[in-house]
Amino acid sequence: MTAAPASVRRWTRFTPAERVARSMLYVVAAAAVVWSLKAVEIIPEFLYDAPEQTADLFKRMWPFDWGFYPKGVHDVLIETFHIATLGTILAILLAVPLSFLAARNFTRNPLLNFVAQFVFVSSRSVNSLIWALLFVAIFGPGALAGVLSIAFRSIGFVGKLFGEALEEAQRGPIEALTAVGAPRITILGKGYWPQVEPAFWSVALLRWDINIRESAVLGLVGAGGIGVALDAALNNLYWDQVGLILAVIFAVVIATEIVTSAIRSRIL
């Protein structure tokens, strides 16, 4: 063995300043948790009998009122599908042109990029229930308000994701079609579209899937669909009907999940 080197070279991942900053962050995070626990004012008595209350609720739901399905659930379930599907299609029609404006590689105009992004952010920042409240106020209760609120909430989602897919399109093929002398609209259709087609269908299906779930609750504010039946059953304390409707929603969500993932695995 040779003698120890004159100076030991050390390596640390963080500088001392970074280490202090990180410890402070932990303290702040812990303080925030304590503070929020105090702020929500949990009442211990309510917490203790929660299991009892839950069991009681389930007892009142079971057995389901199966006879209620043909009378009061089937039609609104179909209406829920219609709201979700029409809302998604409307959203796609509005969002896709905007995505091309938002994609910085396709539209080289910062102002247009900004306008499109702004529309997406405003659409996404408002929950579909809030959109529904707005449209129920304008068009009155019913499926139309539901379709519009689904559409307006989805524009941002579809537009943002599809716009990002466009921005990730490879430059090479676009360059090649430019060199061939193709007009811009043809480059869009033959250079960009083939590249982003899987992303498009993926986003569209995912949003349709989400919209089925969202349109199930729109009825709570009067915008049509199965939520209307749920709201009525809750108000009347018909727990066996509530149970049935929740089970139906659950089954439908599982079914659409299976269908959309099967389609997605085929097109990708």
Added chain:
Amino acid sequence: MTAAAGRAVLSIRNLRKEYRAGQPVLKDISLEIDGSGLTAIIGPSGTGKSTLIRCINRLVDPTAGEILFEGGDLARLSGGALRQARRRIGMVFQEYNLVERLSVIENVLSGRLGYLAPWRAFLRRFPDEDVARAFDLIEAVGLEESFATRRADALSGGQRQRVGIARALMQAPALILADEPTSSLDPKTSVEIMELLSEMSARRSIPTLVNIHNVGLARRYAGRIIGMTGGAVVYDGPPAGLSDADLKTIYGGEDFL
């Protein structure tokens, strides 16, 4: 020099390109490309070979100078006039630049997109004579007809470059630009691709301008070699005249010789 301008397919005059003001990548280059045959541009990386080729079909906009082609100045064209000029110039890329998810025949037919109405392109309504020609070209570049319906991303590098060449030929161009067409390929395939480019250039009388790193291939297939260094042309002549001293000037140093 100017006497030959009459029959030159392409005349580049005082072409200058500055990506950043005051730092020219191309320093007032003047070149005449005439008749047919293959012209190779050699030179170290970053010397402006790619920029020169891309200025010609305006994938890069030149800062100053003229690029005379078929009676117009490419450097000054824009919009529809530029697109019409581009239809007459085929381009072959280092990374092939095929649309991966489309079939081989559709990639070849893409060469006609400058002539086709957009709605026809969307609906894949290509004229029958174009489709027939595309099939001919797929065979002409050495692929079997069964490749036509395969997706481009199922092909090897060499096969993809053959499709890239077929797409360029599909344009029935007056000039072909090839930007390092062999740099992503193995040595054997590189030879095959250069062989194909020079054969097509000769047989169809399309002058072809090729950027290439491989001096051996340039000597073997080009009728004329242009040596560039630091954004200027330092050698312009037949391969036989290219001496070690010239290569030393072009690349700097001599360890590679």
